[in-house]
Amino acid sequence: MTAPPGRLDAAAPTPPPPPPPPRHKHVLRYAAAVVFTLAVAVFALPDLLFQLDRRSPFVQLVPFRPFILVGVTALLVLLLVVMVFERRVLPFVAGVLAVLLVGGAMILPRVVADPVPTGGMSLTVLAFNTYEGRGDAHQLAALIEQQRPDVVALSEAGEPFSNQLRPLVEPLGYHLHTSPGSRRRDVNAVTAVVADHLGDVQVRIGTETTTFPYVELSGAGLGNTRVTAFHSVAPVPGSVPDWRTDLGLLRQWCTGPTPAIVAGDFNATLDHSVLRDAISGCGDAGAQRGQGLVPTWGPTPRLRALIGPQIDHVIANHGITAESFGVHDIDGSDHRAVITRLRLPG
Numbered sequence: 001m002t003a004p005p006g007r008l009d010a011a012a013p014t015p016p017p018p019p020p021p022p023r024h025k026h027v028l029r030y031a032a033a034v035v036f037t038l039a040v041a042v043f044a045l046p047d048l049l050f051q052l053d054r055r056s057p058f059v060q061l062v063p064f065r066p067f068i069l070v071g072v073t074a075l076l077v078l079l080l081v082v083m084v085f086e087r088r089v090l091p092f093v094a095g096v097l098a099v100l101l102v103g104g105a106m107i108l109p110r111v112v113a114d115p116v117p118t119g120g121m122s123l124t125v126l127a128f129n130t131y132e133g134r135g136d137a138h139q140l141a142a143l144i145e146q147q148r149p150d151v152v153a154l155s156e157a158g159e160p161f162s163n164q165l166r167p168l169v170e171p172l173g174y175h176l177h178t179s180p181g182s183r184r185r186d187v188n189a190v191t192a193v194v195a196d197h198l199g200d201v202q203v204r205i206g207t208e209t210t211t212f213p214y215v216e217l218s219g220a221g222l223g224n225t226r227v228t229a230f231h232s233v234a235p236v237p238g239s240v241p242d243w244r245t246d247l248g249l250l251r252q253w254c255t256g257p258t259p260a261i262v263a264g265d266f267n268a269t270l271d272h273s274v275l276r277d278a279i280s281g282c283g284d285a286g287a288q289r290g291q292g293l294v295p296t297w298g299p300t301p302r303l304r305a306l307i308g309p310q311i312d313h314v315i316a317n318h319g320i321t322a323e324s325f326g327v328h329d330i331d332g333s334d335h336r337a338v339i340t341r342l343r344l345p346g
Contacts, residue, residue, distance in 0.1 A: 030091050037095025040075070044068050044103050047273040054244060054274055059235045063269040063309035066293055069103045076100060110270060110292025117321040117343040124149040125227070125314050127263040128330065128337035129297075133161035133186030135333035141168035143328055147339055150195045151217065153229030153263035155335075158189030169193060177203045179213035190215050190264070192229040198222060208249055209233075210242035214264075225320075225344060228253060230264040243267065247278045250315070254282035259318040261342065265297075265335065269309045282315040285322035285340040294327055296336045301329065304336065312338045319345045 038049075046052035046062055053062040061068075079093045126149040128140065133156060144152060152174075154161070162178045169176075178191040192215040194201055199220030206214040212231040218224075232246035233239050247268055253260035262282070268275040270284060270292060286292045296312040298304025312335055314322070323343050327336040 029088060033091030033095050036092055037099060040072060040096055041099050044072050044099050045106075047271065047276075048102070051273050053272055054240070056235075056237045056240060059240055059243075059272070062271045063311070064307070065103060065271045066107055067307055069100060069107070072096060072100050072103065106271070107293065110287040111290050113290030114288045114321065116323050119343070120346040121344040122323075122341055123151070123225075123227075123261070123344055124339065124341045125151050125153065125261060125263050126337060126339040127153040127155075127229075127265070127312050127314055129155040129231070129265040129312065129333060129335035130157045130161050130186060131333035131335060132156050133158065133164075135161075135335075136331040137161065137164040137168060139330045140337070141165060141172070143330070143337060143339075144169055144174065144193070145172055148195075149193075149339060150198060151227050151229075151261075151263070152193035153215075154191040154193065155212070155229075155231035155265040156187045156189070157191040158186040160184065161186045162191050165191075165193070173197065177215050177217075179205050179215050188212060190229050190231050192217055192227075206249075209246050211246075225259040225261065226253065226256075228260070228262045228264075230262050230266070232265065232267045234267045244274050247272075247274050250275075250278040250282070251280075254279050254315070254317050256317070259316070259320060259344065261314065261316040261320060263314040263338075265311060266313050267311050269311055279315050282317045283321060285314040285316070285325050285342065286310055286338070288322040289325040289340075291325050294325075296327055296338055297334060299334055304329075304334065312336070314338060314340045314342070316342060 041049060046058035052058045076096045079089055079096060083089050083093055158178060162176050166176055173196045174193050175196060176191055176193050179189050190212055201217045201222055202219040204216040206216055211233050215229040216226055218226045233242045235243040250262060253262050266275060270276060286294060294310055295304055295308030296310045298308030320342050322340045324341040326339050330337055
């Protein structure tokens with residue numbers, strides 16, 4: 001029944017909204033998100049944080065950035081799931097997403113191929129680290145016979161390995177130049193294998209490196225282009241300063257007034273800020289062909305194929321561009337052979 005006028009119950013009062021959280025709690029949450037983001041960035045982007053990648057342990061960590069970013073992606077997914085129930089994690093989500101976007105932007109250009117160059121002269125370069133001369137010389141000779149490179153840059157290849165390879169490739173039309181080193185050990189020497197059709201090229205042995213003298217070729221069929229077989233020390237703890245010194249030498253070719261090609265084991269990836277700075281002015285053959293993440297080193301064949309970093313490179317300046325790039329496994333070495341066909345502007 002209807003209550004008579006004047007006897008209706010008063011409407012229940014609307015409860016007041018909950019008070020906003022204290023301002024200091026907002027500040028603390030955002031401060032925690034900033035600290036959390038920096039912690040993630042230290043592992044994923046150490047080269048962008050005070051060049052931490054030039055010191056241990058980050059110098060050894062940054063080559064694996066693509067796989068670290070996979071972990072960052074998993075962390076982002078986890079945070080998004082949490083945010084469904086707790087929106088206060090939004091600043092943490094934003095920070096991790098920013099790290100992921102920056103890291104992705106750094107590696108994406110290496111998997112996108114540049115336009116294939118046309119015109120000019122073709123020059124094929126092969127680079128291979130023999131791993132203290134343990135690489136199979138017969139397999140290397142077979143690869144040379146198949147690919148017919150104009151220049152081969154061999155790291156850790158001294159007189160013992162050269163003596164194995166010479167009788168295998170000289171009948172194919174090649175001759176060898178080896179930097180000074182121990183007559184009994186291969187590890188400290190570099191060898192350049194040069195096609196006879198290039199003629200009587202000039203050879204210069206560079207001793208500015210800390211450990212491995214390089215071999216620089218010029219003249220004759222190379223014209224005014226210099227081709228260098230180069231090897232840097234590895235950035236193991238205790239040798240990082242020498243590693244930085246060796247990579248710094250690449251600047252002389254990349255910023256020099258004449259066309260230059262440098263090939264070999266750089267013991268660095270394009271994620272290392274030291275290498276990026278040193279080769280400013282040069283292009284990397286693997287990255288130009290969209291294969292800048294293809295592994296070239298690993299302690300075992302399986303790891304080398306799956307997660308190894310690309311530390312073997314062919315770089316060039318003055319518009320010299322790669323039109324092909326590939327890797328080949330050779331028994332006995334922990335490196336893959338890298339071969340690229342370059343196009344020199346006419």
